[in-house]
Amino acid sequence: MAVKRRKNDLNILEKLYIPEIAKGMALTLKNMFRPRVTMQYPEVKFDPPASYRGRPVLVEEPETGERCVACGLCSRVCPALAIEVQAAETDREKERYPEKFEINMIRCIFCGFCEEVCPEEAIVMSKDYELVYTNRQDAIYGKDKLLVPVEELQDRLDYLRNFK
Numbered sequence: 001m002a003v004k005r006r007k008n009d010l011n012i013l014e015k016l017y018i019p020e021i022a023k024g025m026a027l028t029l030k031n032m033f034r035p036r037v038t039m040q041y042p043e044v045k046f047d048p049p050a051s052y053r054g055r056p057v058l059v060e061e062p063e064t065g066e067r068c069v070a071c072g073l074c075s076r077v078c079p080a081l082a083i084e085v086q087a088a089e090t091d092r093e094k095e096r097y098p099e100k101f102e103i104n105m106i107r108c109i110f111c112g113f114c115e116e117v118c119p120e121e122a123i124v125m126s127k128d129y130e131l132v133y134t135n136r137q138d139a140i141y142g143k144d145k146l147l148v149p150v151e152e153l154q155d156r157l158d159y160l161r162n163f164k
């Protein structure tokens with residue numbers, strides 16, 4: 001069992017915290033010569049890897065528009081109840097599309113469940129981590145903000161094919 005030293009047992013240097021200050025200074029000095037891990041954000045932007053889970057977005061194909069078929073699975077699985085989908089019919093091959101698709105970004109906890117459950121690879125976690133809004137209404141992202149061209153999401157789609 002460690003014996004607790006009383007204040008009177010300490011020598012003069014210990015009473016003045018000199019050894020502890022020296023240890024702290026040595027640690028600081030050691031870290032000054034290590035490679036930097038911080039970035040000068042926002043001047044320098046972080047480029048996340050494909051495994052990164054930024055804000056969820058909808059995949060947009062150049063010819064056919066959104067991949068989403070408005071099945072509602074993502075909305076059902078979302079633990080934060082952040083997704084609202086309203087389906088409508090279309091003459092196109094897939095027959096249904098989301099007339100309305102909204103994600104409340106204040107609620108979203110970036111869990112990725114929506115991406116996991118989607119049968120069409122229509123919703124994926126992007127690399128976008130810059131979310132700015134000044135009121136609750138602006139935090140509700142509709143299709144205008146959610147649709148992202150498939151080329152910009154290729155990294156993530158390849159990652160999902162390899163590891164999902």
Ligand code: SF4
Pocket residue numbers: 056074077078079080081082083103107108109110111112113114115
């Ligand atoms: S990442 Fe999670 S919390 Fe956010 S919308 Fe998808 S399922 Fe909901």
Ligand code: SF4
Pocket residue numbers: 067068069070071072073074075085117118119120121122123
């Ligand atoms: S994003 Fe996927 S899971 Fe969600 S409604 Fe569309 S097709 Fe269904």
